[in-house]
Amino acid sequence: MLKEERKQIILNEVMVHNRVLLTDIAELVKVSIDTARRDIKELHDEKKLKKVHGGAISLGFYNHNVQDKNVYSIEKKLQIARKATGLLKSGQVVLLSGGTTNMELARVLPPGLAITCFTPSLAVASQLLAKQNVEVILIGGKLSKDSQIAVGGTAINMLSEIKVDVCFLGTNSIDSGQGLTEFDWEIVQMKKAMIRAAKKIVAPVISEKLNTVQRYKICNIEDVDVLITELAPEDKALESFRDKNIVIL
Amino acid sequence: MLKEERKQIILNEVMVHNRVLLTDIAELVKVSIDTARRDIKELHDEKKLKKVHGGAISLGFYNHNVQDKNVYSIEKKLQIARKATGLLKSGQVVLLSGGTTNMELARVLPPGLAITCFTPSLAVASQLLAKQNVEVILIGGKLSKDSQIAVGGTAINMLSEIKVDVCFLGTNSIDSGQGLTEFDWEIVQMKKAMIRAAKKIVAPVISEKLNTVQRYKICNIEDVDVLITELAPEDKALESFRDKNIVIL
DNA sequence: ACCAGTATTGCAATTTTTTGCAGTAATAAT
DNA sequence: ATTATTACTGCAAAAAATTGCAATACTGGT
Secondary structure, rough: OOOOHHHHHEEEEEHHHHHEEHHHHHHHHHOOOHHHHHHHHHHHHHOOOOEOOOOOEEEOOOOOOOOOEEEEHHHHHHHHHHHHHOOOOOEEEEOOOOHHHHHHHHHHOOOOOOOEEEEOOOHHHHHHHHOOOOOOEEEEEEOOOOOOOOEEHHHHHHHHOOOOOEEOOOEEEEEEOEEEOOOOOOHHHHHHHHOOOOOOOOEEHHHHOOOOOOOOEOOHHHOOOEEEOOOOOHHHHHHHHHHOOOOOO | HHHHHHHHHHHHHHHOOOOEEEHHHHHHOOOOOHHHHHHHHHHHHOOOOOOEEOOEOOOOHHHHHOOOOOHHHHHHHHHHHHHHHHHOOOOOEEEEEOOOHHHHHOOOOOOOOOEEEEOEEEHHHHHHHHOHHHHHHHEEEEEEOOEEEHHHHHHHHHHHHHOEEEEOOOOEEOOOEEEEEEHHHHHHHHHHHHHOOOOEEEEEOOOHHOOOOOOEEEEHHOOOOOEEEOOOOOHHHHHHOOOOOOOOE
């Protein structure tokens, strides 16, 4: 097998699944892990994909900065995203915050699902545009450089004029005592506005973020209706959330 | 066997299988590996296939992921973008429509330039985010699936509340008689609103779009202050625009 | 037909590239 | 902090590319 062929196969794999593990490549194209790593390095240098710990992920056009450091957390986010799509029904109006978990959610929305999605995130909007049956409405405003979502008065204003069925609120930190917290003040204001704009709040959270606290508070844990992690609902890491009147998935 | 015959057979093999190994060629056309290598080198130089370590692969196969099918127009857009950046000064507030030319403009903005940019385009916004000194403000609204820019009432409303120094208005068709035209009604409305929101209109246009007309009208040619093409200002293709009180760059 | 000049081809010596491995450093999860 | 996984580095064997060279075939003009 020619090296260029291998690289093509790898690239294809990344396109389809958004990620690929080194061990999978080695298996797929029958080379050693080292060679697979070198191939990925070349593709990375050619800017065809992004090399990360454990493999590679696709180089979304809009996610230059918003990206993961390893492939395993993507796997977890995928599990979370799959659980989250189960909550959606055609005809609903949905609000998606930013973050990689919501990007993954946007990516795995079933093609048939016809919903309206509001989002202040470039990356999420970009993923949603690929879905034929999803109407995408961008929340405008000043773009925060690092999180790549619209923030500030304009955005909050726009949010104040809508009421959606459900909001998928990505969050950096969640704690059964302190609730949801965030380190960026502007984003906190956005998320508060998003909560006000939604009838129901779903928090998709990767388990690493459980029981961590940041500087500024978004809301109490009781304000969240559904908590989704990649863990089984009966996992003991979720114990402290069990008596909070939250649905845990 | 004649060399041209061999080359034809090799080319055919590449067409059919997307790839060929040197050893296979040597076998197939009964020549030494060295000659096979030379044949491939010639075909490579003739741009009939891509020579790689160990053999060759078809250009189509290789280019599948290289999206720049239109290398020349990218070069032209770059030239236009460079001219356009010359119009900008730090401190200005700018409005960028969508389109690949404006994306290119966003991409080549000098790092030192400190401006504020409004845009309804995901792609342009994403490019602008990479610039440290540029404040990016996203125009929100319903996203048009094909052009990937925000359109509709919300977006137009937001535009009605701003007045920018200059608007770079990408356009699909420009004609010295019919003015600027577009085939998508919603985008026409957006561009009209963008014109109202700007003190000065700059139209970056690739020369292929000169003297073409589409279904719906955006504005008269006189509403444009500066026309930028990749051509020299004295080029005869620009003749009909010369008496319209427009600056041509 | 002859000859000088040119192109093609195969071969051998040399250099470069690729690949897997082993030891070590770095990273992520518990 | 510890452990398991993954990444990086240098190395050596194998494969392929390059180069120079000689033998052969072909070309155009005489």
